[in-house]
Amino acid sequence: MTDDIAISHLQKRKIEARALIPFIKACREKLGDGPAGELIAATIDAYAAEEGAKWAERFGGDIAGLRQLAETVWAGAGGLDFEVVDQSKDGLAFNVTRCRYAEFFKELGLPDLGVLIHCNRDRAMVKGFNDALSLERSQTIMQGGSCCDFRFRRKQ
Amino acid sequence: MTGLLDDYLVDPKLSLLDKTKIQAQVLVPVLGALRAELGKERADGLVRQALRDWSRRLFTSIADGVAGSPRRKWKAIQDVFGEISGKEVEFAILRHDPEALDIDVTHCRFAEFFRALGEPELGTLLICAADFDIAAAGDGEVGLERAQTIMQGAPSCTFRYRFAPR
Numbered sequence: 666m667t668d669d670i671a672i673s674h675l676q677k678r679k680i681e682a683r684a685l686i687p688f689i690k691a692c693r694e695k696l697g698d699g700p701a702g703e704l705i706a707a708t709i710d711a712y713a714a715e716e717g718a719k720w721a722e723r724f725g726g727d728i729a730g731l732r733q734l735a736e737t738v739w740a741g742a743g744g745l746d747f748e749v750v751d752q753s754k755d756g757l758a759f760n761v762t763r764c765r766y767a768e769f770f771k772e773l774g775l776p777d778l779g780v781l782i783h784c785n786r787d788r789a790m791v792k793g794f795n796d797a798l799s800l801e802r803s804q805t806i807m808q809g810g811s812c813c814d815f816r817f818r819r820k821q
Numbered sequence: 822m823t824g825l826l827d828d829y830l831v832d833p834k835l836s837l838l839d840k841t842k843i844q845a846q847v848l849v850p851v852l853g854a855l856r857a858e859l860g861k862e863r864a865d866g867l868v869r870q871a872l873r874d875w876s877r878r879l880f881t882s883i884a885d886g887v888a889g890s891p892r893r894k895w896k897a898i899q900d901v902f903g904e905i906s907g908k909e910v911e912f913a914i915l916r917h918d919p920e921a922l923d924i925d926v927t928h929c930r931f932a933e934f935f936r937a938l939g940e941p942e943l944g945t946l947l948i949c950a951a952d953f954d955i956a957a958a959g960d961g962e963v964g965l966e967r968a969q970t971i972m973q974g975a976p977s978c979t980f981r982y983r984f985a986p987r
Contacts, residue, residue: 672832672834672835672839672843673832676831676832676835677843679831679832680831680832680835680840680843680844681843681844681846681847683831683844684844684847684848684872684875684947685847685848685851686875687871687872687874687875688848688851688852688868688871688872690871691867691868691870691871692855692867695859695867696858696859700858704851704854704855704858705851705854707854708850708851708853708854709847709851711850712847712850
């Protein structure tokens with residue numbers, strides 16, 4: 666529907682969030698935080714998996730493609746600063762040291778919504794990108810960590 | 822000149838139509854999930870309330886940032902919004918004088934998009950409603966009536982602005 670729109674990933678996420686935030690707040694009031702969160706997460710995950718599949722087509726669904734995705738899309742237009750810790754054909758480890766996505770949600774005073782609609786979709790994205798890969802992450806800047814430690818690995 | 826609405830647009834280089842498409846792309850599936858949970862009527866009611874409140878607050882806050890009379894606030898916002906939304910519509914000005922501005926929009930790409938998507942009400946909330954929230958900035962000095970819109974299935978949108986005597 667919007668594949669042809671030239672815009673940075675950061676700006677796209679901000680535009681989505683502007684419309685999603687009032688919607689999610691209303692859902693939370695009506696359904697309670699837990700059920701609203703589940704409903705939103707399930708939908709965002711499906712959307713993220715589709716996005717992951719499209720990115721795999723564009724960059725190739727392997728570790729090298731994943732790195733290219735992180736460098737050109739996620740970090741595009743200054744969205745992220747990150748340092749690659751390790752890369753092999755079976756894994757990619759990098760630490761995000763500055764995250765403008767987190768800064769955006771924190772400025773709005775809504776890092777919990779940032780976790781829900783931004784960070785948590787990464788696992789579903791990987792599933793769509795290449796289901797043979799997995800993502801582990803013990804902390805994120807959005808949740809107050811000093812960095813986001815992305816560890817992508819080929820599943821055993 | 823889009824400075825006044827930079828925050829609303831997020832990225833001034835992006836057209837209003839594309840911005841709205843990005844929002845629809847993420848809202849439509851979430852709305853679908855909510856309808857499955859609550860039923861269409863309750864879900865749509867919830868979304869209507871949430872998006873109306875959001876749009877009202879947004880334009881109230883933009884109007885608060887413009888100095889001068891309500892009429893001046895309305896004009897400042899309308900000039901910018903008219904410029905960015907006007908790119909996506911064809912229209913005819915039927916009357917323009919100190920008391921009234923009558924515009925018929927005869928072709929609207931926002932309506933085409935949302936009607937093709939089968940979600941004209943979402944389009945009404947995300948786009949059409951803004952005209953009333955902008956008119957509200959003209960508090961008491963600018964009035965808007967619009968009997969029909971293309972988004973709702975009519976052949977034209979009939980904007981009828983009325984201005985209080987200065």
